[in-house]
Amino acid sequence: MRKNNRIRFIIFFILILLLPLNLFAANVQEYILSNGLKVIIIEEHKAPVATFQIWYKVGAVDEPMGKSGLSHLLEHMMFKGTKNYGPSELSRIIQKNGGTDNAHTTKDYTAYFEILPSDRINIAIGLEADRMKNLLFDPKEVVSERNVVMEERRLRYEDDPQNSLFEDVVATAFKVHPYQKPVIGWMSDIESINSEDLINHYKTYYSPDNSVIIIVGDINPNEILKQIKSEFENIPRTKIPERIKSIEPEQQGERRIILRREAEVPAVMLAYHVPNFPHEDSYALDVLSVILSGGKSSRLYQSMIYEKKIAIDANADYVGFSRFPHLFYFFAVAVPNKTPSEIEEALYEEIEKIKKAGPTENEVQKAKNQIEASFIMEQDSIYMQAMKYGLFEILGDWRLVDKYLEGIRRVSAEDITRVAKKYFIEENRTTGILIPAKKVDSEK
């Protein structure tokens, strides 16, 4: 993320699940321009606002060796000026028109958005088209922004013990696949990125046929489409190189890492390799993650925080909406006087319970209800709606939301037991332990 909103980097989302219900399905209009740019328009007239988003199918997995963090630094540079606008001018223009803008980079994609009063949404269209073709890479600005990103890395990872643990676990779980690398990049890699690297990356991947535009809000689709065509259709497509073909080989034994550093409480993280959506097992894994940690009645909360009183935090998270197979995480933070092995054992105990006895019918239904409700609630926000369509586009096609829905509805208690037995095995696990090392001093 380019702007820090003081929200901690979220490792675990309890519900990132996006479940469409035909009853409330939005009226989606799709167009493909002559240069391959896909446009998705959804009318939503409840408030006089609209969001414009442009998603590029490029992320950390597409970076060359030794240049981790390139996609993210490019995202930052997208705010540093074009032939027509000076550095940060774009944000200033959006803000003075009552809007807000930001962007985020992941391992799979890079997304930019603006939210504006709907009668001014054309401003966003013009500015996004401009920086898709006219971005400048002033070497002075590159150096300055690189320093900013290095500060961002210090803030988010180096000085945050739990995020450091997360970074270490992921880097250990993947030895072949580029999911190994953090989105922000390793410090020395960031430092090595120069203007030329950025220009290459930009010219290669910021092509109209490698991107999708999503607009949701109080707009007239015909007028919007006309505007988009006039701004974007003249941008030529480039040749996207072949994508990576790395496949993470099957893990054949537990990998265990220890992180000893200044921290107040121990933490434990488990990561199991799992398939991604739309693999048939992905739906059961999704429902299982909600059974384990969706709300205060969930298994991990009830067992580790409520009953045993050994954890102050206990979560499970399935990363299923990704371009390549990813991980299923368990994460727990110990109560100050408890040891890492106590919470680690408690996590295994919960995993074994699911494998042996499975969830109850009631638990499966409850999880499905939670997924359904969160889907409907999410529609309250035009930003979240656009995010959902963008994400499914990155996975292939926004219409996959229907497939996802059907999949979730099919999940039975037996499916959940089956996937738990299949993936939650020691050979397939990477375990990370955070052991607090030093103490804080204070002087006046």
Add this chain to the structure above:
Amino acid sequence: MKLGKIINYFKKNSIFISLIFLTVHLLLLSDSFAVNVNRTVLLNGLTVLHSENHNLPIVMITMIVKSGQTHEPSDKAGLANLTAELLDEGTKTRTSKEISEAIDFIGASLNATAGNDYITLSLSVLKKDLDKGFEIFTDIVLNPTFPQHEIDRKKQLIKGSLKQREEDPSFLAEKAFIKEVFGEHPYSRLVEGSEETIDKISRDDILRFHSENFIPNNSILSIAGDITQEELIILLEKYIGEWKKIELPERKHLKLEINKNKKIVKIDKDIKQANIILGNIGISRDNPDYYAVSVMNYILGGGGFASRLMNSIRDEKGLAYDVRSYFAAYKEAGYFQSELQTKNETANVAIDEIIRQITKMRTEKVSEKELSEAKSCLTGSFPRRLDTTRKISDFLATVEFFNLGLDYDKKYIDYINSVTEENVLRVAQKYLTPENYILIIVGNQKKVNFNQQ
């Protein structure tokens, strides 16, 4: 049912004798769009705000109980928070587990959090489950039992999480800052209290805090979404018909002693970045200068990439990922702060630059362009403050709490638009104190090597 009929019905049956909603239209900039709001004060003293819209089958509820950390004794700091956190851990008819099971089963979310001035409860629920959701929501407000074993459990959890947050250098900086800026005032403490004060809180304290503060004439209920007025009235009658008005205990006015001297606090921690906060005492929410201050702060460091601090410290110098300034305006007082994180070695340069920008703000008028851009952003972004049902529900409750009036949307625009360059200079001179600041530096002090007195 027509309104008259409803009133007649309740005349016979309940405490809601004159239930007349005043309808106000919050007109948002564009004339075609309005959020309709009904406001009424029930006979038991509860203020009810209702905004109906049927775009989605959801209902968002916000309740404000007008008591927070300002209403707890200093040696029992954390009492309001602990009470709020325990509301859903058992009622006369439901155990903690039964509450969370029921809420999760309908895919709802239920939260209660204490703040400086008030406690907020919120419920997000699907329309089809509104009755069940509202039943539980009101049950935890009216009938919590605060079982001792739940109190013990929750205390341990809060203390554990306080400990964990010590890992976060920005938390340490913030904690040190409010302590210095607010002195003896309750705002100087963490809402959670401290390990020591949490231990001193007894079940009786919690029961008393609940019975004295969770009363209708001390509360605001805001409801937005897929619910008609008739449906709302039936719900209120069914679930809070017996909620009785009680006289509020007298509240003593809390004195704020302002520390006029420069104060520097260094906290040594083996980290890569220095976390810096520089600031001073600010203004309360009802200060008429609030709007001029908003404009001034937008230009200084509140306006993101349009602000001077971001422009200089991030964009030009590449010193920090995030730098901002902020006026926190609570009911009784407030603070001003600028904060950033930069590698230990560049802490001094960054601090100097903050002071330089603050000084400039006090000595030179802002440009016409800066002023007009700040105003157009603050006014133009107003519709986005009401673009979801959840935001509408929360907004109405807050506007009511601070007595801003249901025409606040119009007044806000006028207030902001009337701010002049002179106003900005005046409030900068009045509320920014670059000589007598409070400065907090959390970082590796050897590397930071702070070089000023």
